[in-house]
Amino acid sequence: MGNVFFGFIVFFGLVILITGIFTVKQQSAAVIERFGKFLSIRNSGLQFKIPIFDKIAGRINLRIQQLDVIVETKTKDDVFVRLKISVQFQVIREKVYDAFYRLQNPQDQITAYVFDVVRAEVPKMRLDDVFERKDDIAIAVKSELNDAMSDYGYDIIKTLVTDIDPDIQVKEAMNRINASEREKVAAEYEAEAERIKIVAKARAEAESKRLQGQGIADQRREIARGLEESVDVLNNVGINSQEASALIVVTQHYDTLQSIGEETNTNLILLPNSPQAGSDMLNNMIASFVASNRIGEEMKKQNEARGIEPKKKNKPEKPRNENRDDFLDYGDDEYVS
Template sequence: MGGILAIPVLIFAFFVLLMFIFTVKQQTAAIIERFGKFQSIRTSGLQFKIPVFDRIVGRINLKIQQLDVLVETKTKDDVFVKLKISVQFQVLKEKVYDAFYKLENPHDQITSYVFDVVRAEVPKMKLDDVFERKDDIAIAVKRELNEAMIDYGYDIIKTLVTDIDPDVQVKAAMNRINAAEREKVAAEYEAEAERIKIVAKARAEAESKRLQGQGIADQRREIARGLEESVEVLNNVGINSQEASALIVVTQHYDTLQSIGEETNTNLILLPNSPQAGSDMLNNMIASFVASNQIGEEMKKQNQATGIGNTKKKRTPPRSNDDINY
C-alpha cells in the first residue's frame, strides 16, 4: 500500500521540480518578474525560479537581426522612386532591461526613423545622384538610428540601400537613353573602323598607282628608246624621220591587230569611227609600202656594193713552154 502511494508522490515532486528549473537558449535573455515586478535577467543555461512567485515574462533575442524597409519618396527632379533599406541591429547585453521595458515594438520604431531619414535626404538629390550616392543615404540612416535607438538598448550594426526602383516609365526612359548612348558609342567605333579601312585602302591604292605609274614610265622609256633606235636605223638607209614615224605607227597598228586576233575567246571587232579613217588608213598603208620598198632597194644596193668590194680577182695560170710561140 505504501509503495502504491509513493509513485504519485514522486510524480508530484518531479513536476514541482520542473516548476523550479528552466533553460535559456544561447544568445537569448529571459526576463523574470516576481509578483509583476522586475526581478532579474537570466542568460543561457539552466536557471532556477520560485514557482508561483517568479514568472518568465519575456525573452529577448541577442542575435544580429535584419529589418527590410521599403520607402517610396520623390527626388529633386520630381521622380518617384522606391528604396529598399536593410537595417542590421542587435540588442546590447548590458541594456536588455531598456530594450524590453522602454520600447514596445522596436521594428515599428526603426521603420519610422528610416522613413524620416530617407524622405529627408532623397528629395535633396536628383535621380542619378541617388544611384551614385546611395552609400551617403545609408550612412545618414545609420547615424540617425544609432542616436535614437541606443537609448533603447539597440545597436545599429549596418544599414544598406539594397535596391533603388524608379517608376516604370522612368526606367523605360532610362533604358532608352542607355541604349541610345551605347548605339552612339557603337557607331563611333564602327565609323573609326571604317575610317581605318578607307585609309588603309587609300594607301594601298596610292602605292599601287605609284608602282603602276613607275611601270608605265619605265615602259614608255623603253618604247621611246626602241623608237629612237628604229628611227636611227631607218635614217641610215635613207628614210627621213616623217616616213620612219609613219612606218613605225603602221607596224605597231598591225602588231596590235595581230595580238588581238590571237585571242581565241575574243569577239572584239575594230572598225574606223570617222569618215576620214578609211582614207587615212589607206594613205598610211601606201606610205608604209613605199618606205618598205625604199628600204629594200637601199639594202640591195648596200649588199651589191659590199659584194663587189669583197670579190677577189681570178689569177690566170701561166702557160707552159709548149704553149709559147716563138
C-alpha cells in the same frame, strides 16, 4: 495510506523539479520574473527557477537581425521613387533589460526612423543623385538610428540601400535616354571607322596611281629606247629613218592584231581591218614621207631663188620632260628658233 501519501509527495517533487529546470539557447537570453517583477536575465545553458514563484517572461534573440523597409518618397526633380532600406541590428548583451522592457515593438520603431530620415534626405537630391549617392542615404539612416536606438538597447550594425525603383514611366524614359546615348556613341565610332577606311582607301589608290604612272613612264622609256635601237639597226642595213619608222609602225600593227587574236574572250573589234591593211598603211606612210620631202625641197628652191640663205644653227639636244618621263623628238631637220 502512508505509502499513497509518500508517493504523492514524490510525484509532486518531481513535477516541481521538472518545471523548475529550463535551458536557454546559444545567442539568446531569458528574462525571469517573480510574481510579475523583473528578477534576472539568464544566458545560454541549463538554468533553474523556482516553480510557481518564478516564470520566464520572454526570450531575447542576441543574433544580428535584418529588417527590410520600403519607403516611397519624391526627389528634388519631382520624381516619385521607392527605396528598399535593409537595416541590420542587434540587441546589446549588456542592455537586454532595456531592449525587453522599454520597447513594445522595436521593428516598428526602426521603421519609423527609417521613413523619417529617407523622406528628409531624398527630397534634397535629384533622381540621378539618388543613384549616385545611395551610400550617403544609408550612412544618414545608420547615424540617426544609432543615436535613437542605442538608448533602447539596440545596436545598428549596418544599413544598406538595396533597391531604388522609380516610376515605370520614368524608368522607360531613362532607358530611352540611355539607348539614345549608346546609339550616338556607336554612330560616332562607326563614322570614325568609315573615315579611317576612306582615308586608307584613298592613300592606297594614290599609291597605286603613283606606281602605275611610274610603270607607264618606265614602259614608255623602254619603248623609246627600243625604237631608237631599231632605227639604228635598220639604218645600218641601208634603210633610211622614214622607211624604218614606217616598218616599225607596221610591225607593231601586226603585233597588236596577234595579241587581239590570242584573247578568246575579248569583245574588242578593230575597224577598219582587211588583209591588205598593213601594206596599205606602209604605202601611205612612205607616200606621206616622200611628199613631205618634196615640199621641203620646193620651199628650199624658192628661198634660194629669192636670195634667202637658210639660217644654220646648232641642233639642240632633245629636251626631256622629267615629269612625263618621255622624249620629244624633233626629227632630223635643223632646229631654227
